[in-house]
Every structure is written in structure tokens, then in C-alpha cells.
Amino acid sequence: MRIRRANFVSYRMLSSFFLLLVAFLGHPATVWPQQKSVKDESLVLPGEVGRSGGRLVVSLRGEPKTLNPLIAADSRSREVIGVMQADLVHINRATQLSEPALAKSWKLSADGLEYTIVLRKGLKFSDGQALDADDVVFTFRIYLDENVHAPQRDLLIVGGKPIVVGKVDAQTVVFQLAKPYGAGERLFDGLAILPRHLLEKPYQEGRLGQIGTLATAANQWAGLGPFRMKEYVAGQRLLLERNPYYWKTDMRGNRLPYLDELVFLFVPNADAQVLKFQSGETDVISQLGAENFSVLSRQQKGYTMTDAGPGLEYNFLFFNLNDAGEKSSLEMRPKQKWFRQVKFRQAVSAAVDREAIVRLVYQERGSAIWGLVAPGNHRWGNEKLAHSPRSLDRARTFLKEAGFSWSNGPAGESTLQDSYGQPVEFSILTSSSNADRAKMAALIQDDLKQLGMRVQVVPLEFRSLLDRVTQTKEYDACLMGIVSFDADPNSDINVWLSSGGTHLWNPSQAHPATPWEAEIDRLIEEQMSARTFEQRKKLYDRAQEILAENQPMIFLASPDILVGSKNSVGNFHPAVLEPYVLWNVEQLYLKSLPAIGTR
Amino acid sequence: MRSRRTFTKWLVVLGALHTIVVCAGFFAPYDPIEQDRKNPYLPPMQLHLMDLQGHVHLRPFAYVLKLREGTFDQYEQDTSQPVVVKFFKSGAGYRLLGFLPSRKHLFGSEETRICLLGTDAYGRDQFSRLLYGGQISLLAGILGAGCTLFIGLFVGSVAGYFGGWRDDVLMRVAELFLALPWLYLLFALRAFLSLSVSPLKAFFLIVVVIGGVGWARPARLVRGVVLSAKERDFVRAARGFGATDGYLLRRHILPETSSVLLTQAAILVPQYVLAEMTLSFLGLGIPEPVPSWGNLLSNLQQYSVLVSYWWMYLPALAMVPFFLGYLGLASSLQERGEAYKIERRGPGSLT
Numbered sequence: 039m040r041i042r043r044a045n046f047v048s049y050r051m052l053s054s055f056f057l058l059l060v061a062f063l064g065h066p067a068t069v070w071p072q073q074k075s076v077k078d079e080s081l082v083l084p085g086e087v088g089r090s091g092g093r094l095v096v097s098l099r100g101e102p103k104t105l106n107p108l109i110a111a112d113s114r115s116r117e118v119i120g121v122m123q124a125d126l127v128h129i130n131r132a133t134q135l136s137e138p139a140l141a142k143s144w145k146l147s148a149d150g151l152e153y154t155i156v157l158r159k160g161l162k163f164s165d166g167q168a169l170d171a172d173d174v175v176f177t178f179r180i181y182l183d184e185n186v187h188a189p190q191r192d193l194l195i196v197g198g199k200p201i202v203v204g205k206v207d208a209q210t211v212v213f214q215l216a217k218p219y220g221a222g223e224r225l226f227d228g229l230a231i232l233p234r235h236l237l238e239k240p241y242q243e244g245r246l247g248q249i250g251t252l253a254t255a256a257n258q259w260a261g262l263g264p265f266r267m268k269e270y271v272a273g274q275r276l277l278l279e280r281n282p283y284y285w286k287t288d289m290r291g292n293r294l295p296y297l298d299e300l301v302f303l304f305v306p307n308a309d310a311q312v313l314k315f316q317s318g319e320t321d322v323i324s325q326l327g328a329e330n331f332s333v334l335s336r337q338q339k340g341y342t343m344t345d346a347g348p349g350l351e352y353n354f355l356f357f358n359l360n361d362a363g364e365k366s367s368l369e370m371r372p373k374q375k376w377f378r379q380v381k382f383r384q385a386v387s388a389a390v391d392r393e394a395i396v397r398l399v400y401q402e403r404g405s406a407i408w409g410l411v412a413p414g415n416h417r418w419g420n421e422k423l424a425h426s427p428r429s430l431d432r433a434r435t436f437l438k439e440a441g442f443s444w445s446n447g448p449a450g451e452s453t454l455q456d457s458y459g460q461p462v463e464f465s466i467l468t469s470s471s472n473a474d475r476a477k478m479a480a481l482i483q484d485d486l487k488q489l490g491m492r493v494q495v496v497p498l499e500f501r502s503l504l505d506r507v508t509q510t511k512e513y514d515a516c517l518m519g520i521v522s523f524d525a526d527p528n529s530d531i532n533v534w535l536s537s538g539g540t541h542l543w544n545p546s547q548a549h550p551a552t553p554w555e556a557e558i559d560r561l562i563e564e565q566m567s568a569r570t571f572e573q574r575k576k577l578y579d580r581a582q583e584i585l586a587e588n589q590p591m592i593f594l595a596s597p598d599i600l601v602g603s604k605n606s607v608g609n610f611h612p613a614v615l616e617p618y619v620l621w622n623v624e625q626l627y628l629k630s631l632p633a634i635g636t637r
Numbered sequence: 638m639r640s641r642r643t644f645t646k647w648l649v650v651l652g653a654l655h656t657i658v659v660c661a662g663f664f665a666p667y668d669p670i671e672q673d674r675k676n677p678y679l680p681p682m683q684l685h686l687m688d689l690q691g692h693v694h695l696r697p698f699a700y701v702l703k704l705r706e707g708t709f710d711q712y713e714q715d716t717s718q719p720v721v722v723k724f725f726k727s728g729a730g731y732r733l734l735g736f737l738p739s740r741k742h743l744f745g746s747e748e749t750r751i752c753l754l755g756t757d758a759y760g761r762d763q764f765s766r767l768l769y770g771g772q773i774s775l776l777a778g779i780l781g782a783g784c785t786l787f788i789g790l791f792v793g794s795v796a797g798y799f800g801g802w803r804d805d806v807l808m809r810v811a812e813l814f815l816a817l818p819w820l821y822l823l824f825a826l827r828a829f830l831s832l833s834v835s836p837l838k839a840f841f842l843i844v845v846v847i848g849g850v851g852w853a854r855p856a857r858l859v860r861g862v863v864l865s866a867k868e869r870d871f872v873r874a875a876r877g878f879g880a881t882d883g884y885l886l887r888r889h890i891l892p893e894t895s896s897v898l899l900t901q902a903a904i905l906v907p908q909y910v911l912a913e914m915t916l917s918f919l920g921l922g923i924p925e926p927v928p929s930w931g932n933l934l935s936n937l938q939q940y941s942v943l944v945s946y947w948w949m950y951l952p953a954l955a956m957v958p959f960f961l962g963y964l965g966l967a968s969s970l971q972e973r974g975e976a977y978k979i980e981r982r983g984p985g986s987l988t
Contacts, residue, residue: 329941
């Protein structure tokens, strides 16, 4: 359970002039786009040429709720939608840079306020209907319609105002922004272009939410992704077939995807995923924990396990710094007095044994972290952040400076107490479904015991945990993890800004509660309107330093992205951004096709 | 006579097992919550009496287990470093029987930790955790059973002795309790209670919860015994001489229920230990890091642990003799009860 893409509050943004440049100049080895004929402007993908045919089976932890991007909120739905839909501009999961997708090219005006996007010619939905600028304009109209309540809406509010979308001609669309947008055309990533011919009528009748369910007939739903719906068996699987109108080809001009069919098997949990993969029922596996990874690595029969390196997940401990005022319970008040002291938080941070977390929780397949930018993010991390090793002496000094002292308890153990003589005792919430985080909490519990703090670990179902942290605010401390959906800082904007919903230690503030939060707000907002990467980076580095000084979040560790695939799967190149293994599903192929009827 | 002998046999077995658990501080070499982060998932250490050259030693010794280079949980024996096991060694402090401070442990070693049942994910000694965990689980079982039998005896004797509407009401309530899916009730009860509870509070909660749920069956049994006992000639005679209800119950009727109660106790204790284990297994029992048998077994919920670390199953095996002991005791008690009845009634009434 993690918070993913929870950051849907309005983005205030700026010009993306630089990113654009990088997209084209930064990777000279990548060939973009090659025109085959005037009629059909397929995108030619570089890389190994595969063979067509076959079926790939992957497992999914539970059933997706919908195939409709307008209502999809769960990660499983998004994973399935990812292979059925396409966006104008796409972030390449391997290079972490933006690339043309349905858009052949785009142009940003000099003031950074207007994007002109030119669509490829000859694009067709998976039901054979042609796509033109009207579909794009229609799509953004529904995304922005308040009555539809699309999760994408918040992303499309830039500078406090919704983006204005207009059609120039059948191939050209213009997007007008109220303010320049820092991450630039990355804005368009993940925004599926929807079929107007299927959705217009339901939209007018106000029943957009009822279509695109799993039970929808295959001919009633269409997308621009590599696969389209074929069959759904409730509780068992979702069978997708190749989209014959897909708009990408390989170097030899073969139309992608290579696979004929893609099957999502529904399984209840991570262990079931491992068992299915081990028994050969599924072809690829991702989101593996380190322990299951080592189980699978031990006997690699016909498959290969890969450690794709550090990802974008960051795990952290935070204390309840909400100001509940009069409403806060008597029990909470003295505790919050400790939590508000920077020295107290610094002491906790100094006492946490991050190396032990990496070793015992991730079996060395992860890294200790001291800041929000996970090690998988190569461009935005602040190299200068101090990576101070564990030191109980330093922790004790911090506590002494903050007025804490030690007394000998009844059991002969030393107990930490505050200046009023009250023993330091609090509880840490963790998600009960996440074994890794429960383990981290147990280690921290033991670390803090050595400082004389008495800590209880409370495993809680994820939804009620989130409810406590963001709604009722009845908790002492909480251990959580977030996966950034993109390497750009804007993907974590709601963690940074004091008004953000995932500014977890004190969410959705009307005004920044502390001067340093105000300063972070200023830096992050300024970063969005800076003109160059260097300027943005400088501002972002400073924000990271302030966060590290004040320790509202005590960063712990980040796991590697652990995946596996059968040896028969070709073009398997796992990425550290989601979706880890299916990001290039159109290029995946089976090296040896099984005889007909055996699968 | 045979039943008396088996009864004594089981009593001795259980007595020995319980002594070990009660004196866990002495028999366990280490503090059960002390983490050894350098040695996670250490396999059980074997104790040897004969070295590689074939020489026999009087003191048992073990070989140090060393982490294989580049691995996380693969250990190999370092046969160049035999470690002699020392008996009555000083170590971590504990309180014997809860009040006698001591530092003596049955065995230990200077050079390395001797982990007879291996270690868990945090490098905690499984053997020590098993013994300390037994204290919690068995105590929960025994107290829970006591609680149940007390309620059962009270309700059963009131219903059986006084009869009438009291009997009707109490027995309908008992039937209601019998019909309840008690496992789910336990979940609901535990989930309803406060989130973060200290281990001590959690322990008493569990005792009250499991003890308060299972009283219906013993109550019905007691009621049956009381019903038949109150019609006995000697009871009628005593009543004729003017004995009060309280006196009759105390002097003549309740003693009749003793064999039923003892048998029930021997059946209930393992059942309640299992209930505690179920709750802890599902994370609703005693919170980590305090060991209990359920907590020990909950490690097995993870597939990777199931297939990689076989010694994590050992605590389950170690519990078998306890349950066997209790069930053996229950059946010998039952036999004794039967024999006792036959003696009392005489062969004539046996038809």
C-alpha cells in the first residue's frame, strides 16, 4: 500500500523550455520520429526486432476496478489502462525524459504560455475509427468538466486556471496556460486521449462513470494503446488482444505490438504472485519484496531475476505536527510538545539505524536515504545533503539540549523523560499489509529503546491509517512510503507545499505553520517558474536542505526495483518508474512460440 | 489403578514442561527481545560431543556460524572455531518467577551466541523467545480457562439448582453464546478496543475476551451435574435436616462437579492457548516485540519465510508436548471420573 500519484492538487507552473531541449538534444543516440509515408506517420521504435505472436501472462494483485481513465483511482486499474490507452507526450520510463507519442511534435511559445501540438497522421482507435483534433479537444473538455470529477482535472489547472484547449486544424491543437509550467510537456504524460465517438453520447446523458467497466462489451470500448479488450472473467482474468491499428512500428517497419494477447491474472497478494511466477503460470513479475526476490533467485529455472536498481520509493517516519488547538486531547498535548522540537526529531533521526533497515528489510537491495529524492532519481537529488551515520551519542546530545533527561525505571532500564518528568512514550502507525514497513518499525522501536523511549508499533489497515493521518489526525507518529510517479520534482509537489494533501505531518494548511515551511513553499513555487534546469535545481536543492535540517520527515530507506521474467521474453528492459516491466509492452516478444494449443 | 498411574504420568510431564517455561529466565540463554542485527535468520546451532578428528569431549561444543561472503542469510560453519558451551553462565539479568533477580543462565558461551533454534528476522534467539513466549501463552490459557470455569460454575449451578425461570434465561443465553462464531467475535472485540495498548493491557484484554466467550459449555455440564446431584438421597436428607441452599451447594453439590470441572480445565487450557495464538498470529494479540507463541508462528505467514527458513517451524513442534500433555491429562481425568462414579454407585446401578 503506498500513496501513488496522490498529488492532484493544482500545479502552479512555468516554462519548460529546458526540458524540451533536453528531450531532443540530451539523447542524440535516440532516433525520433521517422516518417514512413505521408499517410501513415507511425512512430518507429529503436531496439531489437522481435517476432510476432504469442501470449504474455502477468499477475495483478486483485481485480482492476475499471478500464475508464476518468474514474480509475487504484493502481491496478491504472496498470491495465496503461496498456490500453495512449497519451500525447510520454515520459520514457528508461531515460526518464519526455518523448513524442500521439503528438508528432510540439512547440512552446516564447512566453511559455502556449503549446502547439501536431498529431500524427493516420492515427486510429482500436476499433478502427480515426482520431483527429476533435477527439483531443473533447478529451480535455471532459477532463476539465467539474461535473465529471475526473482525477486528471487537478493536473490541468495551471496557475490557478484550467488549461484552455483549442483546435487549429484536423491535426493541430493549441493548449493555453495561465502561467508557465515548470515540468513542461511532462504534463501530458498519462493523460489518455479518449474516443469521442463512444463517449459523446454518454457524456451528454451524464453517465460517463458507468461505461468502460470491465463488463463492457469489447466493441463498446476503444483506446489508442497497444492492446484492446477481448474477454473478462470475473475473479479470474482479463484477456486483452493486440490492437491492429497501433501506431508504433519496429526498425523493420513491422507494426507493434508483437504479442497477440496479454493476460492479467487476478491473484490475492504478493505471495500468490510469486507462486504463479515460480510455477511458470506468469511470464513476468514486478514489485517484488527483497525476501521473495531471493527465494526466486535461488532456483532460477527458465527465468531470470533482475535488480533494476534504486527506484523512486521513499520510506519515512513522521510525527504528528498538526495544530489541533483546543481540540487536541490531553494525552496528545505533551507529546506534541516533544514532536515540535527540532532537536527531538533530529535525535530520533540520529538514532535510527538505516544500514540495518537496508540489510534486514531489503537484504542489501536498497539504499539508506536522508532526503526525499530517492536514489533512483538521477537528476534532482542534492549531493550535498549530509549522510550522517547512526550515532546514539549525537542523539543523546540533541535530547539533552532539548531539555530531556534520563531516570532509572522500575525494571532498572533507563527511561527518557521530558523537563516535566513525564516519560517519553508514543506509538508508530504502520500499514498492516506491508511487511517491509512493519519490520522497519520494529527496528526503529528497538533503536529508540536504546534512547530510553518507549515505542509501541501499531499495524493498521491502510485506509484507516490514511484516515487517521489526514482526517482525524489522531496519531503520534507514522511510518509510510511514497512512490514518486515521475522523476520531476513536481510529482511530489503536494508533499512539499504546506497546502498539499500529502504534506503528511501537517496536511492542507491554510497558512504555513512555521517559517521554514513558508520558505519551502516559496522555493518550490519559485522553482516552478525558473527558466533553466540549473535554476530549478538550485532552488530545489535548497528546499531539500531545509527539509533535512528540520526533519519533519525522517527519511529511512528506498528499495531497489526487483523484477523477473522468463528467459523466453525478449526486449525485457525493466525501468525504475512505474509500470516497471510493462512500460515497453509493445516491444516485448516471445523468443520461442509454444506450439498451438499448449497454452 | 491404571488410570491413576497415567494421570500421575501426565501430571509429571506437564509439571516438568511448565517448570521450564516458568523459569524461562534461567533456561533461556538470552533476552527474548534483544536483537542481533548481524545474524538474522541464523540456522539452529548443533551441539557436538565429538570433533572432526573423532575425539570425544565431555563438554558439548558448537561451531561458530559465519555469514557467507556476499550473501544475506547463508551461513557456513567455521570448524576452526569450536565454542565450548558453559553451564550456569552469567548473562543478561532477569527476575526468576517475577521477583528473584538473577543473572545465571543454564548455558551460554563467551565467544558467540548459542542459538539452539536459530534466530528470526531481527537476529533474536528463537529458543529464548519460545520459552518466554510460553509464559505468556500458557498463562493466558490458564487464566482464561479459570475465568471461563468460574463463570461456568456460577451460571451452571444457579441454573441447575434453582431451576425455573432462572434456568430458562441462563440456558438460552448460554445457547446464544454456543451459537456465536467465537473466532469472529474475538476479532470484532479486539478490533473494537483501543489501538495502541501496552503489552500488559493487551494480555489482560485477551484473557478476559477468551475467558468470557467460552463459558457456555462448562455451564451446561455443571448444570447437568447439579440437576442430578440435587435429587440425590443424601442431599434430600440434608435438606430435610434444614440445610440452607448455600450450605447444600457448598457442602454436597459443588464437590460433585469437581471432576467435570477438572476435565474441562484440562481441555480448555490448550484450547485457549490456541485462541491466544490465533489472535497473536493475526496481529490482534500481544504486540511485538514481546514474544508469544502466536507471534512466533506469525512469521510463517510470509511465503519467503516458509520456504527459506525451516527452523521457523520449530516453535510449532515445541508446542506439541504441551497440548499432548493437557489432552492426556484430560482423558485420564475422564477415566478417573468414570471409575469414581462406578465405585460410588456400585455395580448394581450400572445398567
